[in-house]
Amino acid sequence: MEAPAPDWSELPADILCDVLTLLECPDLLRAGAVYAAWHMAYSRLRRAGIYPVRQTPCLLYCNEAAGGLNALGMYILSEKKAYTMPLPESSIKNWIGSSHGWLVTMDDKSELMLLNPITGNTNVLPRITTMEHVKPVLNGHGVLEKYEVFYYDREIPRVVEEDTAIWSLEEYGHMVYLKATLSCDPSVGGCIVMLIHQPYGQLLFAKVGDDHWNWLSVCSYYKDCVYHNGWFYAVTEEGAIDAYNLHGPSVIHKRLLPQIIQTVSKCHVVRAQSGVVLQIIS
Structure with a gap:
């Protein structure tokens, strides 16, 4: 007599969760639709922000x-x-960064949010008008119509209001945002978003849940940024690399590499699988 087929629906929840975290994303979604118990395990991983570790x-x-x-x-x-x-109801117009399965996206008013395209989970980031160099432009009915951007940097006092540009709500994000980098999976808490923005390739950051953006007025003309082991590493267009630790009560900054080149078409900073931070220029 043949042994009865195993009842896979009765797998212990902890073992099932361990198995699910080893699946590729499409297989994980399919597994969640097989049995009610499997769907509960899938939902448990989703709520906890735990996803397949090897993708x-x-x-x-x-x-x-x-x-x-x-x-x-x-x-x-x-x-x-x-x-x-x-996608969620608030459709996206573009995305300017991705990490840990999440996208940093913007809507038709250039407001930023975090989106997990697989689960549909979202996190709203601080509003554009909390950026120090941005002023809302309202129409005659008091409705936001445009953004006015003040062109100053760390070398120019904040009171200077001369050189400005005015962008429509949708144009702003395409003209101002350069790249966003995440410190960790937003699902687990404590995530910091670093934003390279115009004017002059400067840095803003915000923790998920904050109500405003913070300006890092140390340097300008950043081209790329990565996060590794508690530090954001940002590289300038002339090859200098700065490291920022934003986890304490105050910002810690270190200049790791001085300017090493005069002109370059592209400059990036990347983290190798070994954990070593590398600079790539071309």
């Missing part, structure tokens, strides 16, 4: 044919197959 990279792109701005296309390299993912 083949995925390619994200706007999928106009499947929903325009209300959907994203995701190409799974491990399957060589494309999927369409619906």
Whole structure:
């Protein structure tokens, strides 16, 4: 007599969760739809912000044919197959950074938020008008219509109000945001967002849950930024590398590498799998 088939629906929850964290993203979503118990385990991981630890990279792109701005296309390299993912009601216009499975996106008013395209979870970031160099422009009815940007940096007093630019709500993000970097998975708490922005490639940061952006008035003309082991590493267009620790009551800054080049087309800072921080120039 053949042994009865195992009842996979009765796997202990802790073992099931361990198995689910080893799956690629598409398999994880499929597993969550098999049994009610499996879906509960999947939901438990999702609420806790725990996702598969080993993932083949995925390619994200706007999928106009499947929903325009209300959907994203995701190409799974491990399957060589494309999927369409619906987005939350507040559709995104662009994204300026990604990490830990989350996107830093902006809406049609250039307001920033964090979006997990797989789970649909979101976190709102501080409003644009809390940035020190931005002033709201209202129409005759008191409705926000444009943003006025003041062109000053650490060398110019904050009271200077001469050189300015005025952008429409949607134009602002495309003209001002350069790159956003996350310190960790926003689901686990304590996440810090570092933003490289115009004018002059300067830095702003905010912790998820803050009500305003903070200006880092140390240097300008940053081109790239990564996070590793408690520090943000930012590289300037001339090759200088600064390190910032933002976890304490005050900002800690270190200049790790002075200016090393005069002109360069591209300059990046990356973290190797070993944990070593590398500078790449071209």
